[in-house]
Amino acid sequence: TLPTSVRSWNPRFMDKLYATTNPIGVLSELLLGLLNGNCHVFHVSPVLSLIEMTTVRELGKLFGYQADRCGGITNPGGAMSNLVATVTARNIQFPHLKEQGLAGGPRLTLFVSEQSHYSFIKAAFATGIGSRQVISVPCDTKGRMRVDLLDGLVRASLDRGEQPFMVVATAGTTVLGAFDPIEAIATLAQTYNLWLHVDASWGGNLIFSRKRGPALLRGTYQADSITINPHKMLGVPLQCSFLLTREARALAQSNTAEAHYLFHEPDGDQDANDYPVDLGESSLGCGRRPDALKMFLAWKYYGTDGFEARLDRALTNAQYLTGQLRKRSAQFRLVVEDPASLNVCFWYIPLAVRYDQLELTDPTEFRRRLGEATRSIHRQLRQDGQIMIDYSPLMVDSVQLPDFFRAVVNPPNLTVVDLDFIVDEIERIGAMLDA
Amino acid sequence: TLPTSVRSWNPRFMDKLYATTNPIGVLSELLLGLLNGNCHVFHVSPVLSLIEMTTVRELGKLFGYQADRCGGITNPGGAMSNLVATVTARNIQFPHLKEQGLAGGPRLTLFVSEQSHYSFIKAAFATGIGSRQVISVPCDTKGRMRVDLLDGLVRASLDRGEQPFMVVATAGTTVLGAFDPIEAIATLAQTYNLWLHVDASWGGNLIFSRKRGPALLRGTYQADSITINPHKMLGVPLQCSFLLTREARALAQSNTAEAHYLFHEPDGDQDANDYPVDLGESSLGCGRRPDALKMFLAWKYYGTDGFEARLDRALTNAQYLTGQLRKRSAQFRLVVEDPASLNVCFWYIPLAVRYDQLELTDPTEFRRRLGEATRSIHRQLRQDGQIMIDYSPLMVDSVQLPDFFRAVVNPPNLTVVDLDFIVDEIERIGAMLDA
Numbered sequence: 001t002l003p004t005s006v007r008s009w010n011p012r013f014m015d016k017l018y019a020t021t022n023p024i025g026v027l028s029e030l031l032l033g034l035l036n037g038n039c040h041v042f043h044v045s046p047v048l049s050l051i052e053m054t055t056v057r058e059l060g061k062l063f064g065y066q067a068d069r070c071g072g073i074t075n076p077g078g079a080m081s082n083l084v085a086t087v088t089a090r091n092i093q094f095p096h097l098k099e100q101g102l103a104g105g106p107r108l109t110l111f112v113s114e115q116s117h118y119s120f121i122k123a124a125f126a127t128g129i130g131s132r133q134v135i136s137v138p139c140d141t142k143g144r145m146r147v148d149l150l151d152g153l154v155r156a157s158l159d160r161g162e163q164p165f166m167v168v169a170t171a172g173t174t175v176l177g178a179f180d181p182i183e184a185i186a187t188l189a190q191t192y193n194l195w196l197h198v199d200a201s202w203g204g205n206l207i208f209s210r211k212r213g214p215a216l217l218r219g220t221y222q223a224d225s226i227t228i229n230p231h232k233m234l235g236v237p238l239q240c241s242f243l244l245t246r247e248a249r250a251l252a253q254s255n256t257a258e259a260h261y262l263f264h265e266p267d268g269d270q271d272a273n274d275y276p277v278d279l280g281e282s283s284l285g286c287g288r289r290p291d292a293l294k295m296f297l298a299w300k301y302y303g304t305d306g307f308e309a310r311l312d313r314a315l316t317n318a319q320y321l322t323g324q325l326r327k328r329s330a331q332f333r334l335v336v337e338d339p340a341s342l343n344v345c346f347w348y349i350p351l352a353v354r355y356d357q358l359e360l361t362d363p364t365e366f367r368r369r370l371g372e373a374t375r376s377i378h379r380q381l382r383q384d385g386q387i388m389i390d391y392s393p394l395m396v397d398s399v400q401l402p403d404f405f406r407a408v409v410n411p412p413n414l415t416v417v418d419l420d421f422i423v424d425e426i427e428r429i430g431a432m433l434d435a
Numbered sequence: 436t437l438p439t440s441v442r443s444w445n446p447r448f449m450d451k452l453y454a455t456t457n458p459i460g461v462l463s464e465l466l467l468g469l470l471n472g473n474c475h476v477f478h479v480s481p482v483l484s485l486i487e488m489t490t491v492r493e494l495g496k497l498f499g500y501q502a503d504r505c506g507g508i509t510n511p512g513g514a515m516s517n518l519v520a521t522v523t524a525r526n527i528q529f530p531h532l533k534e535q536g537l538a539g540g541p542r543l544t545l546f547v548s549e550q551s552h553y554s555f556i557k558a559a560f561a562t563g564i565g566s567r568q569v570i571s572v573p574c575d576t577k578g579r580m581r582v583d584l585l586d587g588l589v590r591a592s593l594d595r596g597e598q599p600f601m602v603v604a605t606a607g608t609t610v611l612g613a614f615d616p617i618e619a620i621a622t623l624a625q626t627y628n629l630w631l632h633v634d635a636s637w638g639g640n641l642i643f644s645r646k647r648g649p650a651l652l653r654g655t656y657q658a659d660s661i662t663i664n665p666h667k668m669l670g671v672p673l674q675c676s677f678l679l680t681r682e683a684r685a686l687a688q689s690n691t692a693e694a695h696y697l698f699h700e701p702d703g704d705q706d707a708n709d710y711p712v713d714l715g716e717s718s719l720g721c722g723r724r725p726d727a728l729k730m731f732l733a734w735k736y737y738g739t740d741g742f743e744a745r746l747d748r749a750l751t752n753a754q755y756l757t758g759q760l761r762k763r764s765a766q767f768r769l770v771v772e773d774p775a776s777l778n779v780c781f782w783y784i785p786l787a788v789r790y791d792q793l794e795l796t797d798p799t800e801f802r803r804r805l806g807e808a809t810r811s812i813h814r815q816l817r818q819d820g821q822i823m824i825d826y827s828p829l830m831v832d833s834v835q836l837p838d839f840f841r842a843v844v845n846p847p848n849l850t851v852v853d854l855d856f857i858v859d860e861i862e863r864i865g866a867m868l869d870a
Contacts, residue, residue, distance in 0.1 A: 005482045008471045015479055018722070021471045029468030033461040033672050036443045036453065043817070044450060047440045076511035076674075079721035087561045101565020102537035118694035119721055125690065126522045126719050128563025130536020175696050231722075237468050239511075239724050255560065259553035261610050261827035261841075284561050286514035286554055287453070287666075289674050382478065392696035406696075 040280025064221025143178030172203020371402030475715025499656025578613030607638020806837030
């Protein structure tokens with residue numbers, strides 16, 4: 001398996017939002033393999049359950065939650081955390097739906113930015129809400145939700161007799177790495193009594209960077225739930241995703257099925273604010289891999305400072321790459337001039353359309369040529385096998401952008417030499433195809 | 436973490452349906468940690484994706500599927516596989532619901548045995564179907580679905596104007612380890628056009644035992660989908676669950692959200708029967724841990740014969756334990772006289788009610804005393820820390836049985852010495868509490 005597999009530890013693996021792991025990550029997987037533990041009921045994995053609860057509350061604190069009040073669990077991936085959040089938002093607000101189901105009731109609607117992750121569409125398929133009820137709010141040119149349009153969209157939904165129940169703020173979009181204005185969204189969530197979920201799967205990791213985190217993530221304390229995936233920016237092995245909730249019992253309240261063969265009655269009294277110790281009651285599944293251990297060990301070993309150093313290095317690299325592309329502005333164009341985090345998105349401009357007026361006279365054709373160039377260069381890059389960098393289309397303010405490169409400047413072992421090489425290679429291949 | 440954790444490698448860890456893993460299991464976790472791969476799109480984990488597809492089809496063959504036609508994916512746990520199966524059953528039969536959602540449509544109903552796994556209740560919460568629409572079919576005294584009642588229940592649901600869409604046959608129930616008659620259920624599934632899902636999370640592993648598998652699992656080839664968890668009986672580390680489908684494209688058809696940033700258009704033509712190579716399209720999540728590798732390596736190393744030897748040893752152990760309990764029939768009573776697989780369920784009968792007529796004169800009080808004895812002995816066992824064995828209540832043919840012990844005779848390193856010790860200990864503690 002090893003020699004023929006994709007080497008995620010190569011610094012030029014910039015294809016996805018995860019990168020290589022590290023020795024602590026590998027050791028933590030080894031430890032999980034040895035223990036073969038299961039964080040569904042406390043008594044079979046008491047230590048691992050406590051580690052999960054501790055890590056959840058430490059993360060919650062960073063996001064401004066009350067440490068003795070918040071809760072959460074890990075889930076196998078951010079999409080799963082988002083699915084659990086969607087189910088929980090619905091079941092907490094409309095508990096009778098757990099038994100009755102949606103048939104015969106009003107249409108429930110949720111609001112996401114047009115650049116939010118597709119897991120909310122999948123969640124709509126899975127939860128029976130239906131993807132038509134996922135209402136897409138346009139983004140500005142930087143990829144942030146246009147909150148000025150949100151209010152009108154919620155009202156329109158109410159006017160149609162629907163029942164809005166949830167709004168998602170994305171902190172770090174998948175393609176552009178943009179951050180929705182959480183505080184402004186929280187205000188509207190309060191007005192309309194919507195569950196506020198912050199999908200910080202990607203950008204939430206920047207909470208560890210004092211330089212960038214607080215500004216980008218302001219307002220998370222107002223969220224009812226937050227997704228954060230340390231397997232993305234922090235080098236924790238796949239998968240490690242946390243769903244945090246402001247109230248400790250929200251997930252169990254929503255998701256328990258009271259399976260008495262597995263979850264026995266507790267001996268003592270339980271307070272309404274207590275963290276439910278049988279973590280499986282909070283999940284949509286049964287058995288649970290103790291993924292929190294991986295974050296716990298990484299945090300212990302590298303510390304908050306170690307995480308911060310890694311993130312700040314990555315942010316500097318992203319700025320360097322942006323600068324290099326700006327310097328060659330004839331050949332390259334940035335999708336966002338000043339990216340908020342680690343996603344640097346850009347087009348190569350083919351020679352044939354570089355100096356003429358096509359962009360003004362026939363913008364559709366101009367866009368088509370840009371998209372075509374991206375895909376051709378990408379095909380060559382993949383054949384060469386030196387660089388893995390993905391491409392993507394995108395909707396911005398309801399306009400479809402042509403395919404562009406998305407460099408995820410996340411690998412911890414990435415240097416300016418690699419970044420120069422990448423820009424040079426794309427330009428070289430582009431010129432070759434131009435000829 | 437190690438010294439204070441529950442030792443799942445102890446042969447007397449018989450609390451759950453999983454047991455210890457083995458060196459190959461630990462190595463496979465180490466390898467996954469090193470690779471940090473992701474089986475969502477083919478190009479980032481081509482080898483791991485091929486391994487997953489190969490393992491899926493090899494398993495499919497064992498269950499009687501056509502190897503060049505079947506498909507499937509791994510999911511993080513059996514409950515998740517069952518959830519994906521439920522969503523898929525619905526979306527394949529009613530594709531318009533993906534967009535429209537359930538509101539305004541008819542009530543969808545699914546049919547499970549009263550002893551089926553609670554993941555279908557959780558699935559009903561999550562999918563918006565509602566737990567009231569999960570119709571529970573009574574079981575016979577051995578824990579098998581009473582198919583004679585299924586027909587009437589489906590008709591009654593139709594008469595209420597509901598839309599039955601799925602029936603679940605459990606192959607290896609959680610508590611008793613019973614097997615529903617798959618063939619008889621398949622016949623009714625065909626009559627009423629229901630999606631047939633076989634939840635073989637636990638018992639499906641017996642497909643590797645020529646002695647027991649074929650008889651218990653007859654008819655699986657007729658299933659639209661099958662769940663099997665090699666992390667239970669085969670020593671593969673948690674988690675490793677496969678959802679197999681008779682038709683290769685069923686899962687992708689149901690679950691893809693066409694996220695173009697991630698899943699690009701394939702270069703060549705694709706046949707309707709082709710296995711979709713970007714496995715993430717088939718899942719409810721996004722990123723996917725390549726769990727199939729763990730089963731692949733275990734199968735390569737231990738072989739079908741190695742798995743069979745392990746299972747047959749476990750079956751022999753279960754028979755031995757059953758025999759020992761039968762020999763002490765004054766003190767112990769089996770819930771099922773002749774268990775079908777590895778679950779041996781029994782009560783300790785307290786001295787005070789052992790020789791009198793209470794069972795005949797006041798059966799409710801008799802049952803209460805049995806349940807109480809189980810819980811008291813269990814509390815002492817847990818304090819002693821020598822044996823981990825769980826207890827459970829159960830509904831049988833709509834009658835509630837009092838709590839009893841469930842010994843899962845699965846650990847590969849379990850010997851008759853351990854089994855004797857367990858029976859002796861329970862009797863010793865029981866006698867102590869009797870006094």
